[in-house]
Amino acid sequence: MNNVDLVEKKDLFKVAEEFQNILGYEKRYFMILGLEGSGVKDFSQCLMDQAVKKPWEVDAFTMNEEVMKNISLEVVREG
Template identity: 75%
Template sequence: MNALTNQAQRRISCMNKVDLVEKKEDMFKVAEEFQNIPAYERYFMVSGLKGSRVKDLSQYLMDQTVKKPWEEDPFTMGEEAMKNISFDVVRESLLDHTA
């Protein structure tokens, strides 16, 4: 199944760097063409550098989140994380002695 045909997934389109577009009417033409694609339910035009409309996008994403309890205790470190920390400590010690 094509990803665009899976109607169970919700999709948005986000155009970044809109502050760099000199001819705003060209940007709106492109955005209008994207609105004709039925797979996307919302469209955002943002400027990450200037922060324009970023709050709107963030709020939309927060509204879409599923609130549920953590499956694992967020304050408990898993075995894989402990192994990675151990490897990093050993690697750092070896580098200190070889440099």
């Protein structure tokens, strides 16, 4: 949950309880203050812990047709 500083704590805990009652929802949630960065480190670490560790399929410095296409699309979008 982001922007938790905008909600009163009593209301925030009610929302957190509602999340826990959703079928199939993991019982772990993160209260994040985006502007302050509070909670971001824990959230990032959780994602890293769940990530599948395997070798990269393509070298980071390899240019292929798809990479060039994506760069071109970004340039056009930004322009």
